[in-house]
Amino acid sequence: MEQVRLNIDGVDVVTTPDRTILEAAREAGIRIPSLCYDRRMEPYGACRICIVEVEGARGLLPACATRVTDGMVVRTDTEELRRIRRTIIELLLSDHPRDCMTCESAGNCELQDLAYEYGVKETRFPGEEHHYEVLADNPLIERDYDKCVLCGRCIRICREVQGVGVYDFVNRGFEAVPGTPYNRPLTETPCEFCGQCVSTCPTGAIISIPSKGKGRPWQVEKVRTTCPYCGCGCQIDLHVRDGEIIEVSSPVMVGPGEGNLCVKGRYGYSFVHHPDRLTTPLIRKDGELVPATWEEALGMVADRISKALDDKGPDAVAFLSSARCTNEENYLLQKLARAVVGTNNVDHCARL
Amino acid sequence: MTNSIDDLEKAGCILVIGSNTTEGHPIVGLRIKRAVMKNDCKLIVAEPRHIRLCYYADQWIRHRPGTDVALLNGMMNVILAEGLADEEFIRERTEGFEEFRKVVEQYTPERAAEICGVEAEEIRRAARTFAGAPSAAIVYAMGITQHTTGVDNVLSLANLAMLTGNLGKEGAGVNPLRGQNNVQGACDMGALPNVLTGYQPVSDPQAREKFEKAWRVDYLPGNPGLTIMEMVDAALRGEVRVLYIMGENPLLSDPDIRHLREALEKVDFLVVQDIFLTETARYADVVLPAASFAEKEGTFTNTDRRVQRVRKAVEPPGEAREDSWIIAQVASRLGYDMGDVSAPAVMEEIASLTPSYAGISYRRLEELGELRWPCPSPDHPGTPILHVDKFTRGKGKFSPVEYKTPAEEPDSEYPLVLTTGRLLTHYHTGSMTRRVKPLDELVPENRAWINPADAERLGVAADQEVAVESRRGAIKVKARITEKVPPGVVFIPFHFGESPANALTNPALDPVAKIPEYKVAAVRIVTGKAMEGLEYVTA
Numbered sequence: 001m002e003q004v005r006l007n008i009d010g011v012d013v014v015t016t017p018d019r020t021i022l023e024a025a026r027e028a029g030i031r032i033p034s035l036c037y038d039r040r041m042e043p044y045g046a047c048r049i050c051i052v053e054v055e056g057a058r059g060l061l062p063a064c065a066t067r068v069t070d071g072m073v074v075r076t077d078t079e080e081l082r083r084i085r086r087t088i089i090e091l092l093l094s095d096h097p098r099d100c101m102t103c104e105s106a107g108n109c110e111l112q113d114l115a116y117e118y119g120v121k122e123t124r125f126p127g128e129e130h131h132y133e134v135l136a137d138n139p140l141i142e143r144d145y146d147k148c149v150l151c152g153r154c155i156r157i158c159r160e161v162q163g164v165g166v167y168d169f170v171n172r173g174f175e176a177v178p179g180t181p182y183n184r185p186l187t188e189t190p191c192e193f194c195g196q197c198v199s200t201c202p203t204g205a206i207i208s209i210p211s212k213g214k215g216r217p218w219q220v221e222k223v224r225t226t227c228p229y230c231g232c233g234c235q236i237d238l239h240v241r242d243g244e245i246i247e248v249s250s251p252v253m254v255g256p257g258e259g260n261l262c263v264k265g266r267y268g269y270s271f272v273h274h275p276d277r278l279t280t281p282l283i284r285k286d287g288e289l290v291p292a293t294w295e296e297a298l299g300m301v302a303d304r305i306s307k308a309l310d311d312k313g314p315d316a317v318a319f320l321s322s323a324r325c326t327n328e329e330n331y332l333l334q335k336l337a338r339a340v341v342g343t344n345n346v347d348h349c350a351r352l
Numbered sequence: 353m354t355n356s357i358d359d360l361e362k363a364g365c366i367l368v369i370g371s372n373t374t375e376g377h378p379i380v381g382l383r384i385k386r387a388v389m390k391n392d393c394k395l396i397v398a399e400p401r402h403i404r405l406c407y408y409a410d411q412w413i414r415h416r417p418g419t420d421v422a423l424l425n426g427m428m429n430v431i432l433a434e435g436l437a438d439e440e441f442i443r444e445r446t447e448g449f450e451e452f453r454k455v456v457e458q459y460t461p462e463r464a465a466e467i468c469g470v471e472a473e474e475i476r477r478a479a480r481t482f483a484g485a486p487s488a489a490i491v492y493a494m495g496i497t498q499h500t501t502g503v504d505n506v507l508s509l510a511n512l513a514m515l516t517g518n519l520g521k522e523g524a525g526v527n528p529l530r531g532q533n534n535v536q537g538a539c540d541m542g543a544l545p546n547v548l549t550g551y552q553p554v555s556d557p558q559a560r561e562k563f564e565k566a567w568r569v570d571y572l573p574g575n576p577g578l579t580i581m582e583m584v585d586a587a588l589r590g591e592v593r594v595l596y597i598m599g600e601n602p603l604l605s606d607p608d609i610r611h612l613r614e615a616l617e618k619v620d621f622l623v624v625q626d627i628f629l630t631e632t633a634r635y636a637d638v639v640l641p642a643a644s645f646a647e648k649e650g651t652f653t654n655t656d657r658r659v660q661r662v663r664k665a666v667e668p669p670g671e672a673r674e675d676s677w678i679i680a681q682v683a684s685r686l687g688y689d690m691g692d693v694s695a696p697a698v699m700e701e702i703a704s705l706t707p708s709y710a711g712i713s714y715r716r717l718e719e720l721g722e723l724r725w726p727c728p729s730p731d732h733p734g735t736p737i738l739h740v741d742k743f744t745r746g747k748g749k750f751s752p753v754e755y756k757t758p759a760e761e762p763d764s765e766y767p768l769v770l771t772t773g774r775l776l777t778h779y780h781t782g783s784m785t786r787r788v789k790p791l792d793e794l795v796p797e798n799r800a801w802i803n804p805a806d807a808e809r810l811g812v813a814a815d816q817e818v819a820v821e822s823r824r825g826a827i828k829v830k831a832r833i834t835e836k837v838p839p840g841v842v843f844i845p846f847h848f849g850e851s852p853a854n855a856l857t858n859p860a861l862d863p864v865a866k867i868p869e870y871k872v873a874a875v876r877i878v879t880g881k882a883m884e885g886l887e888y889v890t891a
Contacts, residue, residue: 163385223646226661229784261379278670278672284636297639317593322534323535323538332680332690332693334543340682340687345592346544347578350544
């Protein structure tokens with residue numbers, strides 16, 4: 001593809017013409033603030049936070065929705081731009097609860113970050129504020145539209161990425177807000193509970209119920225791993241606080257899911273800490289399974305395998321390995337069957 | 353998959369057959385939807401049930417369960433008759449075309465349509481769309497394989513891909529979706545009775561010799577072992593005395609669970625190594641508590657052959673231990689020292705013995721995030737698309753495949769066809785998802801999906817409890833009346849131990865792959881007083 005040369009904040013940038021100013025800047029390590037932008041979706045140009053000055057252009061341009069052209073000279077952080085962005089933030093905060101202390105998204109909120117970066121403490125535009133009912137009409141996803149900034153990310157990700165389209169803006173003007181058809185609960189819509197809307201919401205307007213109150217972003221350690229459910233192999237981050245998984249997210253544009261998950265991948269983690277987990281070996285005594293030590297249990301397994309080997313030979317022993325376990329564990333189990341016991345009687349549920 | 357998940361978005365046409373992709377493989381489903389919405393890809397869905405992908409499809413073919421070979425032969429008949437085949441590909445890269453052609457010529461669209469219960473014109477249209485696309489991908493799952501004709505079905509898909517030159521290039525391929533996080537990896541690692549790692553046959557003396565040397569043993573058996581279904585029968589005959597099950601719950605996932613339960617009771621000694629006391633573990637003589645995916649290091653290999661890391665995030669509860677530790681402990685008590693069984697060390701051993709994994713190491717995975725096999729050397733970037741210049745065996749082989757009926761067809765006694773599968777919200781035997789409270793709240797119980805016409809005829813109302821009975825057993829389950837299943841077909845998910853669909857399924861196997869026919873069994877629905885006389889199976 002042909003190359004385009006442009007200058008952003010005095011830095012010469014070489015990129016391709018399919019890039020937007022925002023993408024070219026980020027690739028060059030220049031951060032342009034944004035609010036309605038998510039790489040997983042088409043540019044929308046709604047929030048105007050990412051406006052930039054382009055020499056020779058009429059007016060200011062949204063960096064997320066403007067393609068680069070050869071010779072372009074872009075400024076992203078002038079006094080004028082900062083003044084306008086500050087005003088936009090003030091307008092957003094004029095109808096936004098100031099409850100960051102208890103908001104689930106504090107520390108993971110793009111509006112909070114913008115207010116912080118631009119030093120917006122108070123709004124000059126006090127006026128009417130919305131007070132919507134918090135919608136918790138299902139076990140997973142809670143919506144509090146008092147915190148909505150009308151970026152449309154939930155609407156767009158459900159439509160563009162998930163291909164479902166549960167949400168759209170309802171009402172007009174000041175009353176405009178994302179909603180479901182006839183404001184039905186999510187359980188009565190085609191919602192697949194993938195939580196893509198939660199993952200893209202820049203504020204605390206859409207949150208995951210199972211993670212509520214469980215921990216702040218700076219209190220968790222994120223561990224990158226692979227989803228344990230179907231064969232897609234989505235990459236997930238387990239958010240761990242004090243030895244407990246409190247949330248799962250997926251890194252944007254990484255792995256097969258590119259940051260998108262399904263209901264199992266995003267919400268199916270708490271089995272790890274379920275009280276039913278086996279915590280000790282069990283041995284059958286007088287018909288009942290009773291707790292035993294590893295020494296007893298392993299000794300018994302080895303004895304019984306040895307006995308079967310002595311009595312009937314290696315093919316009297318059979319192993320079922322597991323499509324749920326790791327490669328390394330499967331390798332070791334077939335090695336146990338073949339090298340140690342001496343049988344090829346090893347299979348797993350590939351057929352089931 | 354011959355191609356990758358990302359590559360699906362490059363397809364001009366996608367044929368989804370025997371896969372409820374948005375529920376079974378939601379993220380692949382998402383890519384297929386995006387291919388349709390953004391790239392104008394033509395989607396053909398061939399599936400007895402109305403699945404969500406039907407909303408995105410250019411064409412939905414609702415063929416009868418178990419008639420895939422007839423449908424595909426019919427499509428290929430049209431492709432040949434209308435001159436739509438890729439003759440260059442057939443000439444350069446394949447063999448066995450003439451014998452194949454002779455069989456396919458017998459399957460006129462009219463004859464195929466008759467078998468499948470569809471219109472001939474639908475078959476013609478699908479054939480033209482598929483063959484006319486610049487690249488066409490085939491996506492399938494257990495709806496294709498879980499038949500007594502599973503191998504025939506897959507061979508037919510390979511025939512279709514070769515006939516239209518849709519292998520070894522972008523946006524094409526034959527793409528099975530693997531149903532479990534690491535079913536691909538378990539196969540790659542030789543957790544199969546006939547092959548060692550990387551599909552090196554146990555019958556190959558050279559392969560055995562290599563492993564004997566590496567494993568420091570005098571002798572490895574060369575006769576293939578028993579498949580899972582054969583193990584069950586061998587246990588019932590008293591030939592298998594000890595059964596060691598790691599991380600599987602066959603009592604819910606195997607067909608005809610009553611038969612399986614007898615086998616579990618019959619074996620002298622049953623070891624189950626798992627994270628929960630599953631339905632299967634309740635029959636064990638020894639239960640070994642294992643670490644879950646979040647409590648250990650390792651790798652999984654996904655459906656498009658991507659090897660990716662699994663990382664430890666939390667400690668296992670109580671005395672639960674990693675499977676690798678447990679296996680090594682058993683080995684050492686049997687007099688074999690497995691040495692260092694830490695995940696990176698084991699991967700090194702795997703790489704040293706497995707040509708397709710030879711270039712995979714933890715160092716590279718940390719750096720790159722993923723590697724797709726075949727990855728034959730430490731500087732190899734991995735292989736996103738298989739069979740680019742040649743097939744593994746050299747030339748691609750056309751297989752003449754005749755349509756065969758399923759092992760059990762509906763009759764006057766059992767007039768309905770049962771087909772089984774998964775729901776979006778739950779996973780396999782439910783041992784994990786049914787212990788996740790919000791997921792279990794979303795879908796707390798099982799339903800038998802019944803077409804309104806059948807429901808009316810049988811006098812069954814929505815949510816009414818009915819009995820579904822086959823020659824193997826009966827279960828109690830509530831009815832969901834829905835046009836998502838065609839008349840004459842009942843669909844029951846298999847996640848639920850209290851109403852286990854696999855009490856009903858037919859253990860008849862594909863003769864080659866030994867896969868059971870989960871997707872077609874004959875059943876009847878019993879209501880009212882007659883329900884009282886039945887004996888119900890629960891897991």
